[in-house]
Amino acid sequence: MLITVRRGQHDLDADYRHKRTALPPNSLFNSSILDNFSPRLELLVSDAVKRQMTKDDEKHQKLLTDVGSALYDHRQQKQSLTSKSSTGGASRPTISLPPRPFGEMFYSGGVGFSGFSPGPMTLVSNMFSDHSDEFKSFSQLVAGAMASPAAAAVVASAHQTPVSSVGGGGDSLLDPRSKQNRPTGLMITQPPGMFTVPPGLSPATLLDSPSFFGLFSPIQGSFGMTHQQALAQVTAQGNTVQIQSGSSTQQQTSVTEVPSLPAPYQSMRVGRSLRMPADDGYNWRKYGQKQVKGSDFRRSYYKCTNPACPVKKKIVRSVDGQVTKTIYKGQHNHEPPQNNKRGGGNNNGSSESSDIANQFKTSNNSLNKSKRYQETSQVTTTEQKSEANLESASVKRERSEEATERN
């Protein structure tokens, strides 16, 4: 997944911390948000939902319904204001998720990895298809989101506020009529308003969304980094996401913190068969490891294996092997290798690391990466069917390492 945040010289880290604490306890979909960002919101939420379908289809069906209802109501109101002759007689639509098995959804490209395919999002967008000023299909919606001036506003606002999450309770934000307390999930401050993804959707889920990626990174990775760097940079499966830039110097450093994994990804971590590919497109060689003083964390040092490439990365892991921070240093001066010799798109540099960061990234604009992703996903699918025989070498290695870690 990729977040593009063009922050200039800002200290994103500090800024993020500030914003995080400054986030209001409650937020809601106000009119402005619905006006300006509903297509994008649909896109984001839908994609997030799609990615969470393994966990609780019912919950996400409810979510989709909430989202749809909120937007539908809003647009109905808006339309009745602008057009007195509006019939408004249509009943509020409901959404039903197609009874597709997760595996099919996930690996057939239905979750947005290989382009945007029909799914819940289409259902949501279809809800508004009788409004001529709205995007009628998912792809149109995507295109509209990307093309609209509001998209620029989204990017611009991203300059103001990195993505963060808030723990604890909060009101339902997707359905303005609902005042029931629910745990609040991801919140993206979006002056003059904001939106929050309800419980069950981790920040990572949203951040990991290719839609989100598309919104925030149409062209270039963060801080002038390549997509591949950024992909690996933003691990984003924790409850907080931290992005730091040291762009004032030629040397670029980015940091991602992953204090903890949300439950769905914890299980994905344990159940490797559900894991996503660990690959940022580059090959890495580990050249050192240090125990972080005064803590159980250990720090691993990696170099890009390209002889002419100065890029290094540090991965900080907790005792249980979870990646808590990934720090990239430098910028690749070459394209990612087309073929990784070692194991189906994985690479050894991130094998020990098998960065969850990398695992949750999604395709970027690169066809190569998309292809790589699909290939790896396929491997994973096969594992689900026959774990014994069809593991990639890298997965075997990872397992071995994890076993070692446990002992």
Added chain:
DNA sequence: AGCCTTTGACCAGCG
């Protein structure tokens, strides 16, 4: 054979 990880030693910056 080639590439990788591991790991102890070494080096440099800093207080």
Added chain:
DNA sequence: TCGCTGGTCAAAGGC
């Protein structure tokens, strides 16, 4: 100057 710490080197061994 010394000790601490982070970062890197390089030999050894594994896959």
